[in-house]
Amino acid sequence: MKYYFLLLILMLPMAAMAQDTTRVRRFTGLVLAFIPQYSYRSLHYDADSRWLESMRDNEMPNTGIKARAQVRYRINDRIALLSGVEYANLGIKTRFEDLQWISEADNLPQKSRTIYRYKFLALPLHINYILTARDNLRVYAGGGVTTSVFLSRKTKVDLRDDHHASAKTVGFAKFSWSATIGAGLEYMVGQRFSIRAEPFIEHYFNSIVTDDHIREYLFSFGLSTGVFWAFKG
């Protein structure tokens, strides 16, 4: 299935190029976005490993961020493509659990939790479709696909007053694909500047782990906030 999505990615800019016969300026500007988000994962076990589900009951979503720079490419009056680069940091965490100690010692931590952070460098390709526009305001729907290169997974043990962390890269898929949908507002604050806000949801459609017995699919939701800076004409 991922091959079809990838072909679709390839076809979109090609289709845009194929229609580029009017020789009008189509790269209209730059979108810079900072995206706070909540992320989580869905786990799918094979029969041998299903008993592990109960061990993961104390997991919960965690905050993360994305930072993105995209060029906007105008296809027609309603539709624009956006593509560029993105840094993504998705996280999950466990709830604080009480620590049991057999002996006494100074400064023993009483609670701990573990925070996992998945880091990616990504190439997003999105489409924006203008639903309506009024004065300086545009309302649009957006969607797209993202190809992500896995950088590392950081595991942080949080002891409230202290913490330590390590990062690992083995056992994870090098490349991941995700789909995003959202809807947003873009408000022009000047001749060349607009501000944007876009709630979205994103779901990865390949497993981030390469384990033979478990599938782990990340997903996130958040608010993409950013600015659009129009190129000088």
Added chain:
Amino acid sequence: MLFPLSQGYNTITETAMDQRQPLFTWKYFALSGLIATALLAFILTACNEDGLAHIDNTATMQPVLSEYQIFEGKPSALNPAAGFHLYELSTELFSDYAEKQRLVKVPSGQRLTPRQDDLPDFPDGTILVKTFYYYHDKRDTSKGRQLIETRLEIKSGDRWNVGTYLWNPAQTDARLVTSGLNKTVNWIDEHGIGKVISYHVPSNHECGTCHSSNDVIIPIGPKLRNLNTDVSRDGAVVNQLAYFQQQGVLGDVDPAQITALPRWQDTTYGLQDRARAYLDMNCAHCHRRGGFEDGDRLRLGYDTPLSDTGISGQRDNIIDQLSEGRMPLIGTSMVHGEALELIRSYIKSL
């Protein structure tokens, strides 16, 4: 007022941009670059392997550890049953300060066949057992311990089969785990400091990171040079290789002719010997020909001449990788501070 949709992406600014210009601008090339990048990603999809050897066990691993009857009496006491022999390594793989008990069982009437100072030939049916545990309080080990996992390597049909067993909270048995998981573990170390880690129990798939050689699964620790050390058995200090021969576990070999890997903590050895011993046991299973990091030109086996190791050219990189916890690739969540100091001193001395 709703403005016409013809001005959707044709705002004042963008309308001004709607001017005729050459088709082949830098933007054309930018778009082509984007397409090429996507195409590259498409091609790389076919290479989306993580580089780990796939472990296809030829023998079915039992669902619970007790099926193997490795321990007699109370399982948590870890008393080896008849036929299982304790073995110790001069220098161990660091695993977040976990204690380890190692056992080997060779089929009756068969022996390990020495191959110089490397891994011996293991007969079919050999079982290697490694149990990871932490003392609740390392200042006073009588206060008990927490068993975490037991890993089995079983040779069957000339191939090694692997299985990881996670001990239950009651410490009465352990259950086969095929997928990896993290487990919070806490203990008090020998200095009275409370330690808390997110201990990672590896998946079968991850076992291939350290245990693969040219995509074949092999043991790491029990090289003869790493077994060639004095151990305490039946109240006497004996050479372990000699003891194994006496027990009928190991074929004929003269321990004096086998390299003895130093204990990396033993300061009666020189800095180089200790550091190279540590690198041999903690890094060389990947950093050697056929290992997981075959391509990086580092060769960290103890018997590799220094000039062939590649250490000199990667001094800073080695220290960075170790001090930032990026190495080893798997099996640790904290930096091995004492060993880092050793390696740092060694590299500085070169």
